[in-house]
Amino acid sequence: EILFHPNTMKIYGCTTESYLLEKTRVTNIGDGERSYHIFYQVLAGANSTMRKKLRLDRGQGPLDFNYLKNGDCNQSDAAGMADGEQFQFTADAMQHLRFQSNERLSTFKLISGILHLGNISFKPGKEPRHQNHYADVDRDNMVSMAALESASVLLGTEQDALAETLCTQTLSIAGD
Secondary structure (H helix, E strand, C coil), X not given: CEEECCXXXXXXXXXXXXXXXXXXXXXXXXXCCCCCHHHXXXXXXXXXXXXXXXXXXXXXXXXXXXXXXXXXXCCCCCCCCCHHXXXXXXHHHHHHCCCCHHHHHHHHHHHHHHHHHCCCCEEECCCCCCCXXXXXXXXXXXXXXXXXXXXXXXXXXXXXXXXXXXXXXXXXXXXX
16 A cells, blocks of 8 residues: 655555465456456556557457456446546556556556466367477467467567467476
């Protein structure tokens, strides 16, 4: 929590609370619930220029993303603001906190990249390329391939490297 002086809007203090963030909330949301609000905010509030940079320029909404469509996409925010308004509030807050424009864009690219990751589909691997490789990206599925391409661009990685990483299990046991 960042505390601002009411007259000057300069930061005069802060407090930190630890939250147990549910990792599974991104990939597995319950009926009647929503994932993290920022996903809905970006989809509702990004203008056409930003949507193009985030590879959301095909007019995608929450129902177009596997990570969001099982929840309640239309649930209103607790503060009573629409997701589009909340996106602008979030973007403005980032600017007031002196996030540079490239930092704000990188943050929104990461958020959008995560959404695209959820639309990649997989199939059982035909031949294991190595011991911990059990699946392959479904390259026959056009939606999956478009999602892989978008995610790789947004996350700044090569498409084949991302596909390989998503299909390879890595175990770390006692520092090994």
